[in-house]
Amino acid sequence: xxxxxxxxxxxxxxxxxxxxxxxxxxxxxxxxxxxxxxxxxxxxxxxxxxxxxxxxxxxxxxxxxxxxxxxxxxxxxxxxxxxxxxxxxxxxxxxxxxxxxxxxxxxxxxxxxxxxxxxxxxxxxxxxxxxxxxxxxxxxxxxxxxxxxxxxxxxxxxxxxxxxxxxxxxxxxxxxxxxxxxxxxxxxxxxxxxxxxxxxxxxxxxxxxxxxxxxxxxxxxxxxxxxxxxxxxxxxxxxxxxxxxxxxxxxxxxxxxxxxxxxxxxxxxxxxxxxxxxxxxxxxxxxxxxxxxxxxxxxxxxxxxxxxxxxxxxxxxxxxxxxxxx
Amino acid sequence: xxxxxxxxxxxxxxxxxxxxxxxxxxxxxxxxxxxxxxxxxxxxxxxxxxxxxxxxxxxxxxxxxxxxxxxxxxxxxxxxxxxxxxxxxxxxxxxxxxxxxxxxxxxxxxxxxxxxxxxxxxxxxxxxxxxxxxxxxxxxxxxxxxxxxxxxxxxxxxxxxxxxxxxxxxxxxxxxxxxxxxxxxxxxxxxxxxxxxxxxxxxxxxxxxxxxxxxxxxxxxxxxxxxxxxxxxxxxxxxxxxxxxxxxxxxxxxxxxxxxxxxxxxxxxxxxxxxxxxxxxxxxxxxxxxxxxxxxxxxxxxxxxxxxxxxxxxxxxxxxxxxxxx
DNA sequence: CTGAAAGCGCTTACAG
DNA sequence: CTGAAAGCGCTTACAG
Numbered sequence: 001x002x003x004x005x006x007x008x009x010x011x012x013x014x015x016x017x018x019x020x021x022x023x024x025x026x027x028x029x030x031x032x033x034x035x036x037x038x039x040x041x042x043x044x045x046x047x048x049x050x051x052x053x054x055x056x057x058x059x060x061x062x063x064x065x066x067x068x069x070x071x072x073x074x075x076x077x078x079x080x081x082x083x084x085x086x087x088x089x090x091x092x093x094x095x096x097x098x099x100x101x102x103x104x105x106x107x108x109x110x111x112x113x114x115x116x117x118x119x120x121x122x123x124x125x126x127x128x129x130x131x132x133x134x135x136x137x138x139x140x141x142x143x144x145x146x147x148x149x150x151x152x153x154x155x156x157x158x159x160x161x162x163x164x165x166x167x168x169x170x171x172x173x174x175x176x177x178x179x180x181x182x183x184x185x186x187x188x189x190x191x192x193x194x195x196x197x198x199x200x201x202x203x204x205x206x207x208x209x210x211x212x213x214x215x216x217x218x219x220x221x222x223x224x225x226x227x228x229x230x231x232x233x234x235x236x237x238x239x240x241x242x243x244x245x246x247x248x249x250x251x252x253x254x255x256x257x258x259x260x261x262x263x264x265x266x267x268x269x270x271x272x273x274x275x276x277x278x279x280x281x282x283x284x285x286x287x288x289x290x291x292x293x294x295x296x297x298x299x300x301x302x303x304x305x306x307x308x309x310x311x312x313x314x315x316x317x318x319x320x321x322x323x324x325x326x
Numbered sequence: 327x328x329x330x331x332x333x334x335x336x337x338x339x340x341x342x343x344x345x346x347x348x349x350x351x352x353x354x355x356x357x358x359x360x361x362x363x364x365x366x367x368x369x370x371x372x373x374x375x376x377x378x379x380x381x382x383x384x385x386x387x388x389x390x391x392x393x394x395x396x397x398x399x400x401x402x403x404x405x406x407x408x409x410x411x412x413x414x415x416x417x418x419x420x421x422x423x424x425x426x427x428x429x430x431x432x433x434x435x436x437x438x439x440x441x442x443x444x445x446x447x448x449x450x451x452x453x454x455x456x457x458x459x460x461x462x463x464x465x466x467x468x469x470x471x472x473x474x475x476x477x478x479x480x481x482x483x484x485x486x487x488x489x490x491x492x493x494x495x496x497x498x499x500x501x502x503x504x505x506x507x508x509x510x511x512x513x514x515x516x517x518x519x520x521x522x523x524x525x526x527x528x529x530x531x532x533x534x535x536x537x538x539x540x541x542x543x544x545x546x547x548x549x550x551x552x553x554x555x556x557x558x559x560x561x562x563x564x565x566x567x568x569x570x571x572x573x574x575x576x577x578x579x580x581x582x583x584x585x586x587x588x589x590x591x592x593x594x595x596x597x598x599x600x601x602x603x604x605x606x607x608x609x610x611x612x613x614x615x616x617x618x619x620x621x622x623x624x625x626x627x628x629x630x631x632x633x634x635x636x637x638x639x640x641x642x643x644x645x646x647x648x649x650x651x652x
Numbered sequence: 653c654t655g656a657a658a659g660c661g662c663t664t665a666c667a668g
Numbered sequence: 669c670t671g672a673a674a675g676c677g678c679t680t681a682c683a684g
Contacts, residue, residue: 003660003662004661005661005662015661015663015671016670016673017671019662020663020664022662025669028669028670043463045434045461046438046661047379047438047440047660048439048440049375049439049440050379050662052676053376053676053677053678054662054676068400069401071395077394081394081421093418097408112374134369245598252603277575329677330677330678331678341655341677341679342656342657343655345678345680346679346680353653354653357653375678376660376677377678378678379676379677379679380659380677380680
């Protein structure tokens, strides 16, 4: 691999001249031509490490994700990536495979690589996280979860769940199962349940039961099957679209018709929910938008601009065919 | 931000001693303790750029992807990421958003960032690609497409399509529509069609028509609807699972029952194909495996070991409910 | 075990 | 417009 010195030597000029040429400084036409040729011939590519060592502000934003095989994650990444590119910044992705320790390690690793800031698609915030936020000494922005003292962009889980609760009640459902996830996940496990609960509490005569599962479709299939047998709800409100897909599969396997015998709802608004039949009624979150907002906010943070500590991304109840009007 | 000099000064030792401590060299117990404390207090994080400038072999492998919102892509990435981690290497992802020029730029950008090698989840290989492969002067490995003179890992599209063709023929189908994609995509557009065609040619009395669509579900819905009206095939062989999902949606919208009135098959083996009903018969590709193989091959390449120029990833016809036995 | 020094490949004032 | 020199934050022989 050629270095700037090689190029300088070959062109018969000083390193600094090459550097100036590369960075658009003032260079005479003749040396410009010479350099152009030498660089083309050699296929010279500057070493970013050496550049960054001297350079001004780094322009790489680190994004840490819990997993890659999730619609919400990839959509958010697309939003971040596109917006950062517009703002002349680069995105570095690091996957922690749902391992909280690895997530922490990744933060330190990124700090070492001198990213300008870190966007964390968060699931849980532990003390080790808070300590890392302090130590890395660069802006950190959470997406999907909020935490006191940390800039956060969240989906409006509570309101969305409240609206979803109201919606199924309006459709006449009174025997309702809610299939949620662990409360360690504040956004999905706590907020969606709480918003839904509040809607239920505003109405009398509702028979509601709460269940818990994981984010995995297979687990959702299994427990949904049990719920259908045990409780026979008229509607099954699922905390994510994937859980809802599992519930639909369970219903199908048991020969229970949707929505005639069982209504099902989700949260997320994954593309697939519109393609399947019956299409799924769900609370759609705008992940790409949230990603774009995250990118913008991060750029503001690294420029020392003030931003809101807590930003809500919007949502919408998408009414499809999976809920029966009783 | 503290540097190694600051730490050295604070601990009253030389920079080299700090460096040795950090890299597990021999350091006395006392200075070890001292350093430990100073580093903990200051939250010192070494600058990777400076490290890499000196360092031996870089351990970052660049992966360039055409898009993020694709099951095949994310699964392949997971495989690469996991395997690289095992082999003590890091993955850097760069998304080209289906823009071939950006793909090329990303290659040069990665070379500049001194990645050890580049894994390209390829769609098309142009001359500009070949030129970039030369210039970056580091190992390049294609996944999903093959090209003479370039190390490639491909799914066995041809054989899979041949098997799929045989399968639908065995099920008694003789009025067959094949819904493919542009031939610019050698793997999906050319190979899957060619393998299928060969199977068809081995049997007499088959009425087959070939159609073309994009990778987008919406386009597949539209054209499938036309195919159903115009040609009334007994089976619609789709070049990807997403296209098949679109076809299923089209059938549903028209009230055509699957598989009784129309059989449908796909390629890919996306998770969702098992969840929907009827579950989709498809040629499953093992994307995570392919990703793992890519990671292993890349590590061999950067260590100057010999590898096969063309490696096939395996596949399997997954028989589900979407094909009728006539 | 420890330190002084050279060097990795760049950039950036500073002279000329 | 151009070059010599210092320096970015590390690592790595080489002495001691």
